Amino acid sequence: MHIRPYQESDETFVIALWQECELTRPWNNPKSDINRKLTTQPELFLVGIEGDKLVATAMIGFDGNRGWVHYLGVLPTHQGLAYGRAMMDEAERLLIARGCPKINLQVRSTNAAVIAFYQTLGYEIDEVISMGKRLILD
Template identity: 50%
Template structure:
């Protein structure tokens, strides 16, 4: 654990700070309401939604972990810009991976926007590889 930073399970009182973090990291998009995304996560393995809190009580990182029995998924991995490259992102990913390993997950998938070169390089350093797959999506509920 990074000095003065605790990784813990998300609490409802974290919502505004987590959304502000996601906005600061450029993770929010108009088609995804972050309030609804959080509510959806809290219905499925809410204990797999982690935040990093520093010694002053500020939320400085987050990660949502998912698993449907075939592949694990990482969503909303974020580290406040002032703490990027500090090891906190790696620590959050290590926790996420430990959760998935304990659940028997054989593989982790995640999606990164093609123009987010910094994120792609981060994940490559952690052993991820760019795969020859196209991501398709279909909205079942419009935010």
């Protein structure tokens, strides 16, 4: 798999991958999320390509204090091939190069398989409560 920054021509394939991986929610418009990311650190929006097929994504950010990873997804037909690990390795590499001391990410508490995946990569459950407030309705 080759990892590269997102290109506008990837949009349809990225959204389809997110939907197939059940990463989208009715309250998050994926097109809006993509457009927002493209305004800030667009080089940190990555896609994984196998041949001519988009098979993985990761949306990364760094606020100067913490790195974040959103929308890490691998097509179900390509899971188990270490593509998720490769995307996270690249995310970590890019964040370390920016001086990022820690990565945060959010996983739905009911998604045991994804929690286990991140634990195999050395991630631990932080004893915190994630809070949010919607400022713009999609």
